[in-house]
Amino acid sequence: MQVAAQQIGQTQTGPTTEATSRQIDWVGSIPFILMHIAALCAFFWEFNSQIFWLVFASYYVRMIAVTAGYHRYFSHRTYKTSRVMQFIIAFMAQTSAQKGALWWAANHRHHHKHSDKEEDLHSPEKHGFWWAQVGWIMSPCSVPTQWKWIQDFAKYPELVWLNKYHLVPPTIYAVALWLIFGWAGLFWGFFFSTMLLFHGTFVINSLTHMFGRIRYRSGDGSRNSFLLALITCGEGWHNNHHYYQATANQGWFWWEIDLSYYTLKVASWLGLVWDLRKPPAHIKAKTIAAESKPAAA
Ligand SMILES: [Zn+2]
Ligand SMILES: [Zn+2]
Numbered sequence: 001m002q003v004a005a006q007q008i009g010q011t012q013t014g015p016t017t018e019a020t021s022r023q024i025d026w027v028g029s030i031p032f033i034l035m036h037i038a039a040l041c042a043f044f045w046e047f048n049s050q051i052f053w054l055v056f057a058s059y060y061v062r063m064i065a066v067t068a069g070y071h072r073y074f075s076h077r078t079y080k081t082s083r084v085m086q087f088i089i090a091f092m093a094q095t096s097a098q099k100g101a102l103w104w105a106a107n108h109r110h111h112h113k114h115s116d117k118e119e120d121l122h123s124p125e126k127h128g129f130w131w132a133q134v135g136w137i138m139s140p141c142s143v144p145t146q147w148k149w150i151q152d153f154a155k156y157p158e159l160v161w162l163n164k165y166h167l168v169p170p171t172i173y174a175v176a177l178w179l180i181f182g183w184a185g186l187f188w189g190f191f192f193s194t195m196l197l198f199h200g201t202f203v204i205n206s207l208t209h210m211f212g213r214i215r216y217r218s219g220d221g222s223r224n225s226f227l228l229a230l231i232t233c234g235e236g237w238h239n240n241h242h243y244y245q246a247t248a249n250q251g252w253f254w255w256e257i258d259l260s261y262y263t264l265k266v267a268s269w270l271g272l273v274w275d276l277r278k279p280p281a282h283i284k285a286k287t288i289a290a291e292s293k294p295a296a297a
Pocket of ligand 2: 222238
């Protein structure tokens with residue numbers, strides 16, 4: 001294992017110099033820790049029904065931006081949009097404070113390439129739940145943008161700028177909430193909601209590779225979970241996604257709720273996005289259950 005990790009570090013075939021990075025960088029993680037402390041400080045302000053809906057909307061609108069933007073557009077190119085709209089999508093996703101769209105997508109492409117292998121940045125199977133949930137984010141391995149994985153989008157200077165100044169969107173969003181809703185709006189609507197959004201997103205790296213049902217042989221530990229799909233606007237259908245990544249929808253059947261896809265569908269009716277890719281019927285049919293059925297006579 002050590003040898004494999006060293007090879008990655010030396011050859012730069014994956015995110016970083018991983019050989020030395022499976023440890024927490026406590027100093028470098030101070031902003032991440034402070035975000036959690038600020039989230040807990042929200043309890044110093046009154047919580048009422050208006051604040052509840054603010055937290056709810058701030059979470060779900062940005063979760064859709066994270067999943068439909070960072071994940072389904074920048075990581076997997078599952079639909080098309082205009083150059084202006086892709087900048088807006090990146091900006092909205094980055095209000096989540098999960099760094100630049102190019103950073104996020106590059107790491108995610110690496111995850112699919114090495115899913116649940118030793119090189120995987122956040123495999124709970126290989127490195128445990130806490131590492132998959134937050135450990136890798138607090139380690140040096142998560143710091144640089146791995147440009148070799150995201151060259152297709154790196155040709156847009158405005159995206160490279162936004163990736164470099166990734167704190168601009170969350171700062172503007174936080175200030176706007178403060179101006180409109182005051183201190184309670186800032187602490188509940190930004191810090192608390194962003195902390196929920198962090199962990200709502202990160203359970204896709206951890207829990208969806210641990211709990212749920214396996215429908216397809218994806219060659220890794222990915223699973224489908226209805227509950228996690230509700231929390232993550234459709235990303236809980238992770239076994240579907242790992243089996244066939246090129247689809248704008250991750251819920252492939254009518255009962256597989258996928259709020260991000262419904263949003264993309266509405267955006268397509270408005271002409272904001274187009275060419276939403278869906279799974280071919282023969283892919284959907286290749287379930288493990290279908291494989292194990294005896295062939296028809
Ligand atoms: Zn993915
Ligand atoms: Zn995964």
